[in-house]
Amino acid sequence: GKKLHLEIITPDASVLSEDVDFVLVRALDGDLGVMPSHAPLIASLRIWPLYYEIDGKRHCVSVxxxxxxxxxxxxxxxxxxxxxPEDIDVERAERARKRAEKRLQEHQAGIDEVRAEAALKRALSRLDVANYH
Ligand code: ATP
Structure with missing residues (x-):
């Protein structure tokens, strides 16, 4: 049937370029599922795994x-x-998680806390994706 073409691009590289049946992301205002023939849209994404389906099989990427x-x-x-998943260095993500948790326990106010929260979310998303099968 009809497919979607999914492209995931970072400043460094094209991470994914695949024909898929379904995409699920966490946008600022909630989860957003996209199937073929979806209306045009632009959404801002959270730090969260992106899921996609090809022929009934689910895959994910940390975004x-x-x-x-x-x-x-x-x-x-x-x-x-x-x-x-296969590109995630689990030990690095664990180190990042511990570093961020330690910073958050120090209860600093302001920008450092916001940064630590984002770093923790990136680490948790990577650990989720690395363990996904
Ligand atoms: P760290 O503190 O370990 O660097 P970070 O969350 O600060 O983690 P980012 O700034 O989000 O890292 O990413 C910098 C680059 O490193 C990106 O290209 C990202 O894909 C890559 N990267 C970060 N963490 C990992 C990981 N655990 N495994 C593989 N690649 C990673």
């Missing part, structure tokens, strides 16, 4: 914010960082 555009059965995600 750290950015934007998604849907137009003419092309889904384009432009994001500062995205990783497939």
């Amino acid at each position: 750290a914010q950015g934007f998604m555009e849907v137009n003419n059965n092309v889904v384009t995600v432009i994001t500062p960082a995205a990783e497939k």
